Amino acid sequence: MSGKNYVEVRGVRIGEGIPKICVPIVERTTEEILAAAVAILEEPADLVEWRADFFNDIEDLDNVDEMLRLLHKVLGNIPVLFTFRTMREGGARECSTLAYIELIEHVAATGLADLIDVELSMGEAAVANLVDVVHTYEGIVIASSHNFDATPRREEIITTMRRMQALDADILKIAVMPNNKQDVLILLSATEEMTRVYADRPVISIAMGADGQISRVVGEAFGSAVTFGAVGKQSAPGQMDAGNLSEILLRLHTRRKENIFLIGFMGTGKSTIGKVLSRYIGAELIEMDAVIEKEEEMTIPEIFEQFGERYFRDLETAYLQRLPESGSKVISCGGGVAMRADNVRLMREQGVIVQLTAKPETILARVGSSADRPLLQGRMSVAGIEELMEQRSSVYDAAADLTIATDNRPVAEIAEEIAELTSGLLDR
Secondary structure, eight states, X not given: OOSOSOEEETTEEETSSSOEEEEEEOOSSHXXXXXXXXXXXXXXXXXEEEEGGGOTTTTOHHHHHHHHHHHHHHHTTSOEEEEOOBGGGTOSBOOOHHHHHHHHHHHHHHTOOSEEEEEGGGOHHHHHHHHHHHHHTTOEEEEEEEESSOOOOHHHHHHHHHHHHHTTOXXXXXXXXXXXXXXXXXXXXXXXXXXXXXXXXXXXXXXXXXXXXXXXXXXXXXXXXXXXXXXXXXXXXXXXXXXXXXXXXXXXXXXXOOEEEEEOSTTSSHHHHHHHHHHHHTOEXXXXXXHHHHHHTSOHHHHHHHHOHHHHHHHHHHHHHTOOOSSOEEEEOOTTGGGSHHHHHHHHHHEEEEEEEOOHHHHHHHHTTOSOOGGGTTOOSHHHHHHHHHHHHHHHHHHOSEEEEOTTOOHHHHHHHHHHHHHTTTTO
């Protein structure tokens, strides 16, 4: 553990920014599990938890491996949390300590799970060993403790999480069952003290059931980094629909609308105008493509070639999710950013979206000699550009608060116009 207050996995920073939504899959057959994964793609899921204790073929390790491979194939860059929940902690089936250890060690060795849940009830010696094994294979451990009967005393909750941290788990998770609303306050208070005084890594705390549902929404205020939402079947009492949960969290997490997002087709002038605009209004300039290239240590064409377009689009979404909140910024977005509804929602929560446009002839003149436009390979003509623009124009139009044409206009004039038009929209 590095001592950072966040854990990063596939571009998702757990412990930084808005709480991440983890959606569980609790189906029993391969077909049902994959269908659930496909459904999750349509929802605002940051993480997916595969509850392997529900899997009919859990005792066949080859089938477990294949299931993880298939999940990654469907989910793309969404991180997968592998969890086998034992019956004593609310799971679907019993498992001996030895069998549990062998399963976790096997999954860790495959490298197919981005995160692995390890139950603290297995005993500190077993947990310490499993943490070492998972870390050996560069995995991430969520140490967990679940009480489906009651809410322990505040001091006991804090002690439990400190034990997890002492065992070097990367993320500390505790879930309890409140018997009244006072129990919910006990959990939230314990979480606040743990994160404020002791924790040097992310904490997840959940009060289950109807009384505890509020903890899934306001946990961020007390230090909880992840909440669980359902797409279809719940994995624990009190889980809310993931879509509704996301909407509530975004409303609670509304930032000052002080950013200007420049969207539009490649070659419409986002980078050039962004530089002048940022100086004009005294804001930080962020080139999203350049940030991603630096973080990935690869060029955009290299990312497309090695991992595909979807992987790159996931990186864009991940960056918007963790965009720093302090200070006004001008963000020059890649041409495809606005094609995802989640991205548009994130941008609207944080600022004003300005679409830049240009005629296909103008764009060809601007980018025709460029070799780093992977989406224009084989389309480097007015007709090819026009075809791709038509595929995107309606989405751009729907996303934009303002639309500015850039053909045959001085950059300084365009920047001044954007500054004037957006001044009445920011922080409204």
